[in-house]
Amino acid sequence: MQGISSINPSNGKLLGSVVVKTKQQIETLINQSAVAQKTWQKMAITERVKRVSEAFQAIESKANTLSELLAKEMGKDIRRASGEVSGALYMGSYLADASFNALKTRHTSGNTQLQYKALGVVAVISPWNYPLMMATNLIVPALIAGNSVIWKPSEETPLIADALFNALQKYLPEGVLTIVHGDGEVGQQLVESNDVNMIAFTGSKTVGHDIMQRSATNLKRLVMELGGNDPMIVMHNANLEQAARFAVAGSFENAGQMCTSIERVYVDQRVAAQFESYVTQIAEQYQVGPWNQPNVNIGPIINSKQHSKIVAQLQDAQDKGAQFLLGQVEQTAPYIMPTVITNMNKQMSLENEETFGPVVAISRFNTIEEAIERANDTEYGLGAVVYGGKGANEVAEQLEAGMVGINQGQGGDGDAPWIGAKQSGYGYHGSVDGHRQFAQVKVVSGR
Secondary structure, eight states, rough: OOOEEOOOOOOOOOOEEEEEEHHHHHHHHHHHHHHHHHHHSSSSSSHHHHHHHHHHTGGGGGGGHHHHHHHHHHOOOOOHHOOOHHHHHHHHHHHHHHHHHHHHEEEEEETTTEEEEEOSSSEEEESSSSHHHHHHHHHHHHHHHTTTEEOOOTTSSSHHHHHHHHHHHHOOOTEEEEOOSSSHHHHHHHHOOTOOOOEEESOOOOOOHHHHHTTTTTEEEEEEOOOOOOEEEEEEESSSHHHHHHHHHHHHHHGGOOOOOOEEEEEETHHHHHHHHHHHHHTTTTOOTTSTTOOBBOOOOSSHHHHHHHHHHHHHHHTTEEEEOOOOOOOOOOOOOOOEEOOTTSHHHHHHHHSSSSEEEEEEEHHHHHHHHHHHHHOOEEEEEEEOOOTHHHHHHHOSSSSEEEESOOSSSSSEEEEEGGGGGGSSSHHHHHGGGGGEEEEOOOO
């Protein structure tokens, strides 16, 4: 039986390992999940909410242990790791209640009811960059809808996933939540299984395309977030210092390993010099280091493959005319030092591809129409940001993205959906409508 080793990206040391089950063993687990789901869906939705909420509340005492493990395994500093753990535990109960309000039976006109029934078995395939939060956002509404869940976490962060699973399963009926570890082959098996009814996935566009193809035979339900190449437009009448702080924070957060990371900054040439000066001054204050080093802002890149990709993009940018205001092409693994470049152009991979590293890439524009055109010139459409005064709302209206921030970050307040446009998403989660995507609508009429 094979296993997956988990490596601390800061020092390359082994943290532990998990077992990867055989294909037959995974198929047995899928069958067991399907059986458990039949009983789970018959339980009153109020009872499902109670059990899921209590499960998350019961493990709050483990928050410190989970935070340290997350920091070691993924690389983010302990403050950010603690924030993710506490956020995921809070969201478990919050999403359970929100899903109940979305999925409870409601009446329309006359004698017609809208009921929200379980789909069956939901496979949740989650990423490594926010291994607890992103999984929780998908697992909870799926469970409240009466589905059972088979969770395949990223092979980069299997230990923290295992820890959360082991804590949760003690409070849930056997087989309702199952974890399976492995690489893409395991994910493909889940997608192709006849007993899996829905795929909830967060990851790359390439894998998303593959999931769509493999799930087409039996028309599985899909909710997929597929990455982004988020632009930011800085208008001439923006508060430049605030815009610069957001540009740096949005590019550097989680070492740039974030789906809504600011990847491309377009600034009005009339204020570009001042904006670039602010950005550089702010970026210089960021510190790089391991999870337990005081005052660290930027942790390691998750693995050598991703580190090499970022370096290649920086080399490509330099070769095509980029000017480095901070940082350089040469970077010593596993870290990428805070980097700021200007003169980004359409020929650079930095402009056309998701970077997933702590890089602020800036380009100047002459007209706002030019900025909007370049911001929209991408197959992605997860998020976008505009900083400006008068006219900023009109610019935001023209940006092709699922989430647009005006003088603030992407993503709405409260229970707003997390949604991508174009090839950044297929379906979405969060909000009343997002929770309902994990259920089959059933219209019942009569006297």
